[in-house]
């Protein structure tokens with residue numbers, strides 16, 4: 001195969017790098033660039049130079065049907081309307097017998113910042129290090145320009161996405177260089193490539209010797225060709241999920257699960273012989289370079305949903321080189337028409353991550369209509385279906401009617417019980433001896449008689465952490481509502497009793513107050529993080545012992561007594577145990593400040609409800625915000641519901657689409673891990 005990249009007048013380094021990637025694609029596969037639209041963000045660019053640029057690729061394509069005039073679009077950041085189009089003339093008919101790629105670039109003067117760079121374009125381009133596969137080393141390049149990085153990224157994205165036989169294990173140097181690149185978006189890139197190869201491989205980059213503290217990891221997931229594209233994409237999502245979950249309990253061999261459940265195999269050796277066993281440790285939750293997937297085939301809603309689930313909630317920054325307005329070549333149009341619904345939902349899955357990234361800025365290219373469409377797509381999603389997930393993993397699943405009196409009897413025929421059913425000795429007696437694992441999709445497990453379950457040799461798993469953010473949001477919400485008398489305001493509004501007075505219905509600020517967290521677990525921690533935005537003066541916490549996270553948050557460890565006496569806001573996050581049952585009683589409320597607000601997002605039974613009602617009625621405390629109560633739910637005529645200074649919710653802390661999906665998935669994984677002889681994600 002002859003390859004030639006011809007850079008004519010005034011070579012531009014950025015463009016060269018970009019085309020170099022394109023060049024690989026052409027060299028290794030075929031002009032698949034044709035269906036990929038990419039956008040470059042130019043801060044300053046000479047439009048006339050761009051317009052006069054002609055780029056020509058000529059290849060011989062033996063396996064694809066001819067396509068013509070495919071475009072690579074480049075547009076300005078400032079002026080979206082003025083898109084400039086570079087046309088790739090993919091003149092297949094005129095190609096030689098040999099595969100030949102000729103790319104010529106007249107000039108792109110956009111990257112003025114690179115003009116002074118002395119880069120030997122010819123030698124770098126003419127001897128691409130990775131055309132034959134295996135290793136790509138950018139170590140000779142001087143990184144530092146956003147424009148150039150962009151080109152490289154897009155080139156890489158293209159290549160990773162499309163070159164499904166090109167096994168590239170990017171060098172460590174490359175990634176550490178990446179770290180040095182300008183702009184927040186290049187902080188710590190992960191690259192995951194949904195691609196396939198004959199031998200499935202899982203490549204990663206080891207820690208750079210010289211940068212011990214910087215964990216630069218790049219990972220590429222290559223899935224066997226026997227796996228259909230949809231599986232590939234599913235893996236991709238799961239892979240990301242694994243990265244993002246980053247919990248120490250997560251087994252880094254977990255990917256194998258998914259491989260084994262399909263027709264493709266991942267090399268056992270590659271996974272088990274990995275030197276970097278702590279692969280999941282220290283995975284930052286930011287900055288991903290996510291090459292977009294070129295979607296050709298049908299994807300099921302389940303898979304789309306899984307990917308969406310994987311991406312949702314955890315990404316706070318993600319770059320996607322994504323094809324906008326995918327205009328597939330004629331030969332693909334029918335396929336798209338036939339699968340548009342699925343395609344749409346899959347795109348939404350990917351783009352969701354992008355939407356996330358938009359919140360803090362990033363490299364994106366969507367117009368408002370796209371985003372509205374995507375959001376709509378998401379709203380249409382049903383929530384995650386646990387049975388489907390389990391079934392995909394070869395389990396027989398029966399959904400019991402939660403109201404049915406004899407769930408225990410039904411359980412007799414099952415190995416696993418997944419749900420929030422009350423499980424005690426009596427239940428287990430009628431459940432019989434087949435049951436081996438109980439997995440609750442909740443963080444709290446006071447509905448499980450753990451001692452009894454364990455005594456019978458049954459395993460138990462729960463689903464903490466994934467709900468902490470959602471519950472913390474509710475904690476903050478309740479605190480604000482109670483401190484600002486919002487429930488009372490609403491009651492008065494409904495009764496037509498609002499007044500105009502300057503002093504009417506005054507509440508209390510959050511700023512400059514002392515917040516006391518009772519139980520600084522994951523939810524307490526997330527609550528503190530969120531409250532920091534409200535200019536709180538001091539955070540106190542109490543529990544069994546002082547915690548490092550408390551120190552990290554700048555919170556002070558104190559006794560419960562001191563916390564109750566000093567805090568303006570007391571937030572109860574403790575689980576229900578013998579020790580915590582009714583810990584908030586008359587005596588506790590008596591210690592609290594008169595102006596204090598009590599928030600409970602832990603468990604209702606940790607509070608003596610009658611004592612709380614007394615405290616609220618007598619003005620012993622100012623107000624309460626309760627997500628959990630005893631009893632639960634409260635009867636409609638309960639006194640708490642009548643108090644103007646009590647904001648009461650029906651235990652909604654973790655009730656969001658995303659969080660409930662995550663909780664369900666965690667429980668499912670506990671079950672699957674058990675069946676496969678692996679440690680549970682969260683064992684009780």
Ligand SMILES: O=C(O)C(=O)CO
Pocket residue numbers: 441442443444445467651652653654655
């Ligand atoms: O998971 C739990 O324990 C909950 O209370 C959910 O809100």
